[in-house]
Amino acid sequence: MSVPVKRTPFFKILIANRGEIALRIMRTARRLGYGTVAVYSDADRDALHVREADQAVRIGEPLPAQSYLCIDAIVAAARASGAGAVHPGYGFLAENEDFAKACRDAGLVFIGPSPEAIEAMGNKAGAKAIMQKAGVPVVPGYQGADQSDAAMLKEAGKIGYPVMIKAVAGGGGRGMRLVADAASFPDSLRSARSEAQGAFGDPTVILERAIVNPRHIEIQVFGDRHGNAIHLGERDCSVQRRHQKLIEEAPSPAVSPELRARMGEVAVSAVKAIGYEGAGTLEFLLDASGAFYFMEMNTRLQVEHPVTEAITGLDLVELQLRVAAGEPLGLRQEDICFSGHAIEVRLCSEDAGLDFMPQSGRMLRWEVPDIIRIEHALRSGSEIPPFYDSMIAKIVSHGATRDEARSRLISALEQVTAFGVTTNQGFLISCLRHPAFAKGEATTAFIADHRDALLAPHADEAHDDALAALLLYVSSPHARPWRAGRSLAATFPLATRFSIAGKTHEIEVVRERDGGYVVSRNGETVRFEIEALEDGDIRFRHDGVMQSARFLRRDDRLFFLHRGIPAEVLDLTLAEPQSATASGGDGKVRAAMNGRVVALLVKPGEKVAAGQPVMTLEAMKMEHVHKAGVAGTVSSIGVAEGEQVTTGRIVVEIEADRQAA
Numbered sequence: 001m002s003v004p005v006k007r008t009p010f011f012k013i014l015i016a017n018r019g020e021i022a023l024r025i026m027r028t029a030r031r032l033g034y035g036t037v038a039v040y041s042d043a044d045r046d047a048l049h050v051r052e053a054d055q056a057v058r059i060g061e062p063l064p065a066q067s068y069l070c071i072d073a074i075v076a077a078a079r080a081s082g083a084g085a086v087h088p089g090y091g092f093l094a095e096n097e098d099f100a101k102a103c104r105d106a107g108l109v110f111i112g113p114s115p116e117a118i119e120a121m122g123n124k125a126g127a128k129a130i131m132q133k134a135g136v137p138v139v140p141g142y143q144g145a146d147q148s149d150a151a152m153l154k155e156a157g158k159i160g161y162p163v164m165i166k167a168v169a170g171g172g173g174r175g176m177r178l179v180a181d182a183a184s185f186p187d188s189l190r191s192a193r194s195e196a197q198g199a200f201g202d203p204t205v206i207l208e209r210a211i212v213n214p215r216h217i218e219i220q221v222f223g224d225r226h227g228n229a230i231h232l233g234e235r236d237c238s239v240q241r242r243h244q245k246l247i248e249e250a251p252s253p254a255v256s257p258e259l260r261a262r263m264g265e266v267a268v269s270a271v272k273a274i275g276y277e278g279a280g281t282l283e284f285l286l287d288a289s290g291a292f293y294f295m296e297m298n299t300r301l302q303v304e305h306p307v308t309e310a311i312t313g314l315d316l317v318e319l320q321l322r323v324a325a326g327e328p329l330g331l332r333q334e335d336i337c338f339s340g341h342a343i344e345v346r347l348c349s350e351d352a353g354l355d356f357m358p359q360s361g362r363m364l365r366w367e368v369p370d371i372i373r374i375e376h377a378l379r380s381g382s383e384i385p386p387f388y389d390s391m392i393a394k395i396v397s398h399g400a401t402r403d404e405a406r407s408r409l410i411s412a413l414e415q416v417t418a419f420g421v422t423t424n425q426g427f428l429i430s431c432l433r434h435p436a437f438a439k440g441e442a443t444t445a446f447i448a449d450h451r452d453a454l455l456a457p458h459a460d461e462a463h464d465d466a467l468a469a470l471l472l473y474v475s476s477p478h479a480r481p482w483r484a485g486r487s488l489a490a491t492f493p494l495a496t497r498f499s500i501a502g503k504t505h506e507i508e509v510v511r512e513r514d515g516g517y518v519v520s521r522n523g524e525t526v527r528f529e530i531e532a533l534e535d536g537d538i539r540f541r542h543d544g545v546m547q548s549a550r551f552l553r554r555d556d557r558l559f560f561l562h563r564g565i566p567a568e569v570l571d572l573t574l575a576e577p578q579s580a581t582a583s584g585g586d587g588k589v590r591a592a593m594n595g596r597v598v599a600l601l602v603k604p605g606e607k608v609a610a611g612q613p614v615m616t617l618e619a620m621k622m623e624h625v626h627k628a629g630v631a632g633t634v635s636s637i638g639v640a641e642g643e644q645v646t647t648g649r650i651v652v653e654i655e656a657d658r659q660a661a
Contacts, residue, residue, distance in 0.1 A: 005225055007326035008109045010084035011035060015053075016074045016099075017089025019377040020393065022049035025087050028317040037081040039074060041067035043385040048377040055081050064387045068092040069201065071099050075106050085109035085324065091389065094300040095122040095169070096200075111324040113278045113299050120274050121297040124168045125206050131294045134273060136266055139285060139293045141208035143168070149186060155207055156185055162210040165189060166296075167196035167203075173243035174199040174622065178210060191616065194598055195623045208295075213445040214285040215254050216240065217292065219267040220308050222319055223276040226328045231264035232308050232316075233338055238444050239431060241356050242622060246424070246447075247431060248304035249343040250311050253402065253440025254286060263292060268333075270297070278323050279305075279316060303346070303394065306373060310342035310398040341402040343409050345428045347376075347393040347416070349384050352427035353455055353502070358619045360386040360594045364420030364559070365536065365552045372397055372412040384421055386594035386619050392423070402440065406432055414564025419552040426565050430454045457501065458565060463542070466519040466526035467549065468500050468569045469507040470540075471560055473517070474533060475553035482533045484515065493520070497572045498558075504572065587630050589652040591645045595619030600641055602652065606634045614652045617645070632656040 012035035015022045026036045026049070038053035043064035050056045057077035061067045068074075069092055078086055086103050088094040088111070097118040103110040112118070121127045125143030132138055141163075142155035156163045156179065165188055167175025175196030177188040193203040220232040236252030237245045251260070267282040279301045284292040305316050323329065349359045363382045368374045376393035378384075384392060395412055399405035410432050416425060434450055436442055447454065473494060474482055493508040508520045519526045529541040539548045551560035558569040599616040602608055608628045615626045632654045639651045 005326060009325055010109050012037060012054075012081070012083045013085045013087050013111070013321075014039065014057075014074070014078040014081060014083035015049075015087050015089060016068065016093055017087075017091060018044055018047065018049055018068060018388065020049075020375045021089040021091060023052060023377050024375055025089065025317055026052060028315055029087075029321065032318060032321060034321070035083075037078070037083045039068070039077050041387075043383075043387055046383075048379060048382070057081055064385065071096075071102050074099075075102050075108070078103075078108055079106065083108070085111055087111040087320070088300065090301045090303060090305075095298065097122065109324055111278070111320055113276055113280065117274055117276050118299045121270075121276070121280070122169070122299045124166060124296045125204075127297050128206075128294065130274070131270065134270060136270070136294050137292065139208045139211065139295060141206060143206040147204060149189065152189055152205075152207065153182065153185055157182065159207055159209050164208040164210050165192040165205050166208060167192065167200060168206055169196065169200040169202040169204070173240070173245075175205065176243040178243075187613070190599075191623055191625070194616070195618070198598065198618055198623075211285050211287060211293065213443045214238075214287050215252065216245075216283065216444055217252055217255060217263070217286045218281045218283045218298075218302070219263050220302075220305070220316075221267050221271050221276070221280045221282060222316075222323070222329060222331075223271045223278065223280070224323045224329045225275075225277050225326060227272070227275075228329045228331075229268045229272045229276065230329065230331055230333050230336060231267050232312055232314070232336060234260055234263060235302075235304055235307055237304060239437070239442050239446050240444055241352075241447050245304065245346065246348075246428065247343065247345050247437075247442075248307055249341065249402070249405075250307040251338065251341065259290065259292075264333075266294075279320050303391070304344050306375065306394065306396040307342035307344045310373075310396060311338045311340055312336060313339065340398055340400045341405045342396060342398045343402075343405045343432075344394055344396045345409065345413065345432070346391045347395060347413075347418070347428065348390040348424045349392050349421045350390045350424055351422045352424045354592075356424070357624065358386070358390045358593055358595075358622065359422045360384050360619070361421045363392075363418065364554060365417055365550075366419075367417040367550075368393070368395075369412050369415040371415075372408060374412070374416075390622075392418075392421075403438075406438065410564075417550050417561055418566065419550075419559035419561075420554075422568065423566070427454060429564060430456075460563065460565075461501070463526070464562060464565070464567060465500060465505055465507070465521070467528075467562060468498060468558065468560070468567065469496055469505070469509050469519050469521075470517055470528050471538070471549070471551050471553075472496055472498060472558055472569065472571055473509040474530070474538075475551065475558065482530060484531075495573070497575075499570045499572055500567055587632065587635075587654045587656050588650045589614055589626050589628060589654070591617060591647055591649045591651055592624065592626065593617065593619045594646050595624070595644070597639050597641050597643050597645060597651070598623060600637060600639070602634050602637070604634050604637060608632065608634060608654060614654075615639075626651065628652075628654055630654055630656040 014037040038056040041064040042060040059073040093099040097115040100110045101115040165177040177192045179188045197203040216237045223229040235250045237248045239247035281298045283295045286292045373396040397405045397409035493510040517528045532539040549562040556571040595617040598618045610631045613625045635655045636653045
């Protein structure tokens with residue numbers, strides 16, 4: 001006699017996450033008739049996910065970054081709101097077995113796997129052990145209990161360099177370091193542990209042999225409490241920076257139907273073996289020979305799940321909710337059909353040209369096209385705080401072929417207006433256009449191998465310099481309002497000095513009697529004819545070609561988007577020359593971004609060499625080491641560990657050695 005399966009109905013869902021993640025889950029929950037509850041930190045009081053929810057509960061802590069990690073506060077919020085279920089999203093506490101258990105103990109339905117499954121598969125070391133017993137190939141490495149520095153260094157030597165240090169908990173590339181040799185191992189180990197502790201509350205790490213230039217392939221799986229389990233094919237997540245994904249696609253250009261069936265069978269066997277319920281992802285490294293190695297399992301929904309939804313036609317959040325309520329999946333493996341190709345890019349607030357340095361601040365103008373799926377939680381005026389992940393939007397395309405999906409994605413990216421905070425918009429376009437990506441040849445080494453080409457100035461750089469000068473001229477608060485047609489008299493040339501893309505230019509602009517504008521630099525001229533100018537949009541002619549651009553002027557900063565490439569201009573016409581440098585060449589080390597000081601690596605009076613690490617700053621869940629710009633003696637330290645600092649603040653001062661000065 002079979003034991004009846006327990007149903008766990010619920011009617012209101014608290015979403016223990018923020019931003020676009022919370023909005024994505026709300027969308028499906030509302031379609032299915034569920035009430036929605038948001039939680040928010042003090043930094044997110046005015047965030048869009050707070051405004052969109054039926055109810056919102058403050059869970060503020062002294063440090064906003066820790067608010068969404070406070071289990072007791074989130075459980076209390078669920079009780080206060082009357083929610084019967086908690087969806088953890090796909091970050092923060094989504095893979096925390098203590099959180100899943102706390103929800104269960106409080107009588108709340110946790111929309112995800114059981115605490116036991118999270119503990120078994122969410123821990124990288126434990127998951128590898130389970131896979132090894134099942135005969136699944138795993139990456140050679142060390143996941144022992146002895147976490148001492150000496151033991152880890154010894155084990156790394158046994159494995160052989162290069163090695164990967166990986167946080168045993170969590171994911172998203174945090175707490176992960178690629179180490180090339182024994183000399184750099186101790187600093188990398190300390191940094192990985194610190195980042196893992198901050199992101200997941202657990203500094204434990206494992207070691208793995210670094211597989212050279214692999215593909216990063218993951219298999220989406222689902223299980224229910226009725227014993228059913230299926231896979232939904234693979235995603236290729238090979239294009240990464242800082243071990244974090246930037247571009248994901250399904251299916252993978254490198255996976256044949258036969259390989260997909262083999263990898264899928266392995267994944268389904270694994271989740272059946274542990275009675276897994278809900279959404280999960282098994283991640284593999286695929287080498288050039290076609291051999292694959294299990295890395296880890298993410299016991300949650302992934303950021304990149306929309307590409308799987310696009311090619312299967314399924315709503316994965318809906319499947320999560322139905323499984324959590326005790327319903328059967330209602331799908332067999334033979335029911336899963338794949339249609340076309342999908343690609344997703346992660347639009348991040350970061351400066352690709354400065355080693356992907358995170359950027360925070362106010363998004364002054366935000367507009368996205370409605371021709372494609374875009375997941376975001378922004379509007380013009382939204383504040384992007386320094387406490388959370390740098391991803392601000394996901395842009396997803398689907399086409400009958402890979403080329404069609406890629407073309408649609410490039411077109412949509414070119415139409416995104418994101419003024420006020422530096423993003424990786426142009427870098428993503430360069431990646432999608434690169435021949436290696438276009439041919440489906442990108443591995444995890446793609447960005448490192450093609451970095452110079454991906455960051456190279458585009459062919460119209462000189463034209464954009466001239467356009468920048470024109471936009472500064474017409475947007476000046478002292479400029480006469482633009483009117484079409486002829487002018488009674490030509491104006492005097494107006495000299496302007498500005499910086500764009502790290503270069504400073506001095507250019508003259510003059511309006512002629514016929515209404516045209518002539519931009520002059522070093523004896524060369526560019527002529528523009530403005531056809532329309534209003535509300536931050538300009539339409540103009542150049543060399544007989546009609547073009548358009550969007551722009552925004554705020555004081556001495558100008559932002560514009562032309563031919564799909566965003567640019568930021570700093571008006572230096574009235575500015576004094578800068579003598580000090582942010583790199584610390586004047587002996588002053590300045591914070592490169594808003595963030596929290598997690599480690600001071602020097603003391604006053606200590607001798608330092610040029611390039612020596614002096615401080616580690618955490619911003620947007622990643623650690624960034626700041627180095628001495630000169631050799632000398634530390635004269636003062638202006639911050640304390642744990643302190644929040646703003647961009648440009650002097651954190652360490654160094655008195656340069658006389659011979660080095």
